[in-house]
Amino acid sequence: MEQDATGSIAAATPEAFGAWVRPHLAAIARLAGRLAPEGDRDDVIQEALTRAWSKWSQFDPSRGSPSAWLLAITADQARRARRRVRPWPLFDSPARVRSIDDRLDLEYAISRLPTRQRLAVDCFYFAALSVAETAAVMGCAEGTVKSTLSDARARLKTLLEFGDG
Amino acid sequence: MDDIERRLTEAGETWRDGQAEPPSVDVLLRGIERPAGRRSLRWIATATAVAAVVIVGAVVLGPRLGDLRTGSDPTDEPGVLHLVNVDGPDVVISIGGQVVADLPCGSSRELAASDSLPPLPWALEVRAADGEVIGTPTIEGPLPEGLLVRERIVLTQPWPMRIGPAPDNPNAPCEGPALPSSSPSPTEPPISAEAIDGDYRLVFELAKQVWTTDESIIGEARLERGGASGWSVWGSGAGPIAFGLSEVGGPRQVGPAYRLDCAMHLAEDSRGLIAPLSKSGGWSEDDPLGPFYRGFLADPFYRLPRGDWEITAFAGFSEGGCGRTSHDLQATLRIRVVEADSTSGQEPAHAGASDGLFRLVFDAPKTTWTTEESVSAAALIEYDGAESLTVAGSGGGLIGFGAVELGGTRRFARVGQDDCSFYELSGGQPLISGLRKSSGGWRDTDPNAEFYRSFMADPLYRLPPGDWEITSYAEFYEGECGGTIHRLQTTIVFHVVPGVSP
DSSP: OEEOTTOOEEOOOHHHHHHHHGGGHHHHHHHHHHHSOTTOHHHHHHHHHHHHHHHGGGOOGGGOOHHHHHHHHHHHHHHHHHHHSOOOOSOOOTTSSSOHHHHHHHHHHHHTSOHHHHHHHIIIIISOOOHHHHHHHHTSOHHHHHHHHHHHHHHHHHHHHHOOO | OOHHHHHHHHHHHHHHHTOOOOOOHHHHHHHHHOHHHHHHHHHHHHHHHHHHOOOOOOOOOOGGGGGGOOOOOGGGSTTEEEEEESSSOOEEEEETTEEEEEEOTTEEEEEEOOTTSOOSSEEEEEEETTSOEEEOOEEOSOSOEEEEEETTEEEEEESSOOOOOOOOOTTOOTTOOOOOTTSOOTTOOOEEEEEEETTEEEEEEESOSEEETTSOOOEEEEEEETTOOSOEEEEETTOSEEEEEEETTSSOEEOOOOOSOEEEEEOOSTTOEEEEOOOOOOOOTTOTTHHHHHHHHHOSSOOOOSEEEEEEEEEEEESSSTTSSEEEEEEEEEEEEEOOGGGTTOOOEEEEEEOSSEEEEEEESOSEEETTSOOOOEEEEEEOOSSOEEEEEOTTOSEEEEEEETTSSOEEOOOOOSSOEEEEEBTTBOEEEEOOOOOOOOOTTSTTHHHHHHHHHOSSOOOOSEEEEEEEEEEEEESSTTSSEEEEEEEEEEEEESSSOO
16 A cells, blocks of 8 residues: 555555655664664665565554654664674764764763663754654653753763763 | 754764765665565675684693694684593593594594594594493584583583683592582683684683583673773673573574663773673564573573583674774683582572662572582662663672671672762663672781682682671662662572582
């Protein structure tokens, strides 16, 4: 089946699925790039889309947007990939921040955040997901995302100013 | 927008600018239509990566076997089973009733796969001169592989073997007294394996090779960098070292699994980064071995069922930041686990304390131990809140242990690092710590000084006969160090009796 923005259904062909996925691919890639083990981003995207394709008939537009559904699947596949293989990094671009010192400080501080806060930061600031999409990935309400981000910023402020001991 | 939000926003933009374009939807759709083919590429890549790992090993034999030392490249010796009898009785080795080698104490042989031998797998019989069959290992190949005789224990190991020095026991010569096959040798030395990648060396050590089903296996892995200190690597937030487990000749495999995050880890002294042996892994609910995996991972002790097992230490990390140069080292040790018949029938010990928000639980598989056994116990902090909670405390861990000899003068104080680290507690995921030693030190004039010295030098937690009160302590702050403090402690009295059988 294919469901467009209005929820209408078309034939369940790979081409129709591709057209349905295409607008969300950039966000899927950003999230996978952020959460997948190093070098596994494209594998995670592939596995997420394979999973989505096999579950497409179960997508219910009344329960969330296509992007939220696809991003939640992507995050799940990234988690599975990490369990399956090695401890690989969230950050795989040496050019992701402005300077060496700032990069090390900020990366280190982010790495010291509790898991949920770190996930919120990764989704919102790095993968550039909306609050609603971040909530879908985290499996919580949008208000919880906002409060988690606020807590994360407060913790980062402390970590960057005073270190973590 | 405050400064933190601005920095995060800019860091995110810069990170996104550095990301490669994803594959096109058309390419991905081709993968969807042929998932099996794409998956095979992953496994080929994984196998290649594993094959590329250089496991450096050298046989280190005891003085009686000095001439058997070999550091040869295993790839130079295909099709050879290396037989080494370190300190066992004289043995003969048969395949299918055909004697293929005799192996006196202190000797070695090579058994080459040839036309005169049946094809692999080989069901070997190792028979001592007194007629007792002391081992029936199966060699499945591929060769080379090693077969090791230590006292009356037969082990198969990857080749080159690393077997540690022979027991330094003048009363246990080659024809030494037989030990019951279910009893570990009290003089058994630690075993170790290592791997090297450039400047990095991964050393994996276990306190001994043969364990009982009651004992919690003790060991650690160290990532060293030429004896230097002050260096750092980046890896999983829980640390760059994790452990995996594989049943020899069986299907059970566990881990390693890593936390999703990435953090910098600083080697503060020349010993490098140290990780005590721990468990990690997952399983599928539909896996027929699910009950084993669930039980193993839920057990606070590192206990294994009877059999031969390989434990592998993995070190995976990057330099200079997440995602830069990647290093991947593995070091494997093979152990044997035998039934703990000497103390069968005991009930587990359990103690607990709660302050309303947190619970400290202290467990041991039994309370009576022999002087030759390593006392095994574990403490865990439980928190039942719906949301995860950050707590802070000593960088050495939130849980410490102290021991006091009842009716005696010997005692070990709990000692913690004077720093502050963060830990996350969440419902259903307790923080676990195995019993470990600590001491606040002692004066040389202390009449117990020699005991303290030997106890702390022993890699096992072995105690002299008597009653010992061991207390687990948990001390930590909510949120940040300096916040609301929580202190919990709970105690179990252990009875230690001489010898192997209580």
